[in-house]
Amino acid sequence: MMTLSLKLRQGLVSIVLLLLxxxxxxxxxxxxxxxxxxxxxxxxxxxxxxxxxxxxxxxxxxxxxxxxxxxxxxxxxxxxxxxxxxxxxxxxxxxxxxxxxxxxxxxxxxxxxxxxxxxxxxxxxxxxxxxxxxxxxxxxxxxxxxxxxxxxxxxxxxxxxxxxxxxxxxxxxxxxxxxxxxxxxxxxxxxxxxxxxxxxxxISFRNTLLSWFIWIGAALVLFSVLAYYWTTKPLSKLDQEIRKLEGGEQDHLNGHYPAELTTIKEDLNLLLANQNRQKLRYRNHLSDLAHALKTPVAVLNTSILSQQPELKEQLDRISAMIDHQLKRASSSGQDIWKKQFEILPHIEKLCNALQKIYRDKELDIQIDCPENATFRGDETDLMEILGNLLDNACKACRHRVKLTVSQNPLNLIIEDDGPGIAKDDRKKLFARGTRLDTYKDGHGVGLSIVAELVSSYSGGMQVTESPLGGARFELIFPE
Incomplete structure (x- = not known):
């Protein structure tokens, strides 16, 4: 069911009253x-x-x-x-x-x-x-x-x-x-x-009455327009401030509003402050825990026993989990208000770096991205997502990798011409327990982190077969 905005409702009421x-x-x-x-x-x-x-x-x-x-x-x-x-x-x-x-x-x-x-x-x-x-x-x-x-x-x-x-x-x-x-x-x-x-x-009276009503109607229309602008101005101002919050231009509401909107403003500011405090506390706790664990792990890695295959595997797993939790702590996916930034410059930097890393393959990385495409979130999160997926695509491909970006909603598609992923293995690809430091058939490294980051932004991801012959990863982020 379509809901009408308050401005449109007030405008319709004024028009109906004037017409009736x-x-x-x-x-x-x-x-x-x-x-x-x-x-x-x-x-x-x-x-x-x-x-x-x-x-x-x-x-x-x-x-x-x-x-x-x-x-x-x-x-x-x-x-x-x-x-x-x-x-x-x-x-x-x-x-x-x-x-x-x-x-x-x-x-x-x-x-x-x-x-x-x-x-x-x-x-x-x-x-x-x-x-x-x-x-x-x-x-x-x-x-x-x-x-x-x-x-x-x-x-x-x-x-x-x-x-x-x-x-x-x-x-x-x-x-x-x-x-x-x-x-x-x-x-x-x-x-x-x-x-x-x-x-x-x-007839004389009717003509006089009609003349008066024309002037009265014109005055009422003018008054209604001024009243509409006057009463909806606070709503427009609040909407602009909320958009600035979403765009990261400010971190709280600071405008002056009527009594009905003042309570909403105060509640939103309180919510933002609590959210920021909780996020900071969460990050600090995870960071403290991860750093506290790094020292014992480093000591264990210097031990002769750590060279044994079974112990080395477990120590590597612990190190990977610590890095994973640190990245989760720095993620902004759970932020209520997210900054917006343009995607194309970051993609170009990332692709230039990958071409240098995999210069032996003579990569052909195709980028199809509008100049005004934006991501509402943290730059680190997007670079983590694209870095893992593009890196895996470059490892698995023969020569070609394609990245397609579209907006409203934001849609990211990464394709390669590699061997692809079997249908039976696609469901297991993002399951917990998948080794983060192994590489098989060109995919698997860091995909659990990608899945969690996408989920933190209420997004979705699916793996299919690409027309290029390899795997096709499609990510959708709601507006």
């Missing part, structure tokens, strides 16, 4: 404004409706309406606001005539708008069908509007969108039974507002 919060906030504010706009429009139309109700009268069977309390918008053509009164009963043209001079409102008085036009609309038709218009405002004369056939119960009112002649409107309709004392007539009052009157402020 800004659009959702814009939509929420936009819809809230539109809803409030509808509410205000309905309330305004209700005020106009009550103004019409206050002036509505029926005299001698005629519907009469004064203009004292109506808004000036009802008298101005193309004002966007108009009113209609429809009747859902059959009435004659004579009954539908509205006489403006006979209008004296006796209903509840509403404060006058200051405009007394005296104009009254009348419809000269033989009769009106169901929901026929019995009155309409002056502002509606230029409109191609047909009031809807409503099925409202008397006393019920409704605010709704309506389309007439391919044009959109908002209507507030109320049904009532108008009682004039002499008769009761079912009427429906429609207060009509064009959709443009509603959408104009809405």
């Amino acid at each position: 919060l800004l659009p959702s906030s814009f939509v929420a504010i936009d819809q809230a404004f539109f809803t409030q706009l509808l509410t205000n429009a309905e309330q305004k139309l209700e005020v106009h409706m009550y103004a019409i109700l206050s002036d509505l009268k029926i005299t001698d069977g005629k519907i009469e309406l004064s203009n004292n309390t109506l808004s000036p918008d009802f008298f101005r053509p193309d004002s966007g606001l108009s009113a209609y009164i429809t009747s859902n009963e059959n009435i004659s043209a004579e009954d539908a005539f509205v006489d403006s001079t006979a209008i004296n409102s006796t209903s509840t008085n509403v404060s006058s708008s200051g405009i007394n036009s005296g104009a009254v609309d009348s419809f000269d038709a033989d009769s009106f069908e169901i929901d026929s218009i019995v009155w309409q405002s002056d502002s509606s004369l230029s409109q191609k509007f047909n009031p809807p056939d409503t099925t409202l119960v008397p006393g019920e009112h409704m605010f709704y969108p309506y389309v007439s002649a391919s044009k959109e409107y908002w209507l507030l309709s109320i049904a009532l039974l108008f009682d004039s004392g002499e008769q009761t007539r079912p009427l429906t009052i429609h207060i009509v507002q064009t959709d443009a009157m509603l959408t104009a402020p809405y």
Whole structure:
């Protein structure tokens, strides 16, 4: 399962928040404004409706309406606001005539708008069908509007969108039974507002809101980038210091970090200090033990008895084991933090020395190694590994030895054109107890040391047959 870095996680969270919060906030504010706009429009139309109700009268069977309390918008053509009164009963043209001079409102008085036009609309038709218009405002004369056939119960009112002649409107309709004392007539009052009157402020507000959100979004993006850099800077600094530790450029963390990372820094420094102390103590103990044993062994080697084959063999074994343990003590394979160094210069020096040693064979040592190939560890360890393997290859080969190096992960391949190693002997090659001072079929000297050093770096090694005809040693070190 792929794990995301903390930097990438924070970046994704910031992006998701910006992509979700800004659009959702814009939509929420936009819809809230539109809803409030509808509410205000309905309330305004209700005020106009009550103004019409206050002036509505029926005299001698005629519907009469004064203009004292109506808004000036009802008298101005193309004002966007108009009113209609429809009747859902059959009435004659004579009954539908509205006489403006006979209008004296006796209903509840509403404060006058200051405009007394005296104009009254009348419809000269033989009769009106169901929901026929019995009155309409002056502002509606230029409109191609047909009031809807409503099925409202008397006393019920409704605010709704309506389309007439391919044009959109908002209507507030109320049904009532108008009682004039002499008769009761079912009427429906429609207060009509064009959709443009509603959408104009809405579009203006939306454009303003969009402009603000663009600037807010730009500011949030800039702030998020700065916050991302500010919060991830300590992590980047810690990562750089750890890489310097791995590269051997420093031996402890010395940067200043936030409280959350300070504890990690202190723990890492403590771990490094303890590891260095333990390693030094281990090396000192092994070195002291080996040097303490060297003197008795040297004394025994001067004895006449040491010339006996059995004793000489055992003394040589003890000497080899002492050298082996001293090399283990100086190995850096167990270091938590390892230095890095380029491999190619060391390989070239080693191969030049081997060609001089085995000049009688006229060796052809091929080196295939990138210039930037590096080994994370101790130079002595790598020289010990390559020295043993290349020395054995030079002893076993006829003329050719090939060394191939590749990176990511570090892969070392040593091949020769010698007799090779039998499959049955390959498993025994690195077993404990193999004599370190014997040479058989061109391989065996120092291979146990090589195996232990490779293992100390958590690496792997395998022996196969080379295309050149001899043995092929492949070493892999994890990054």
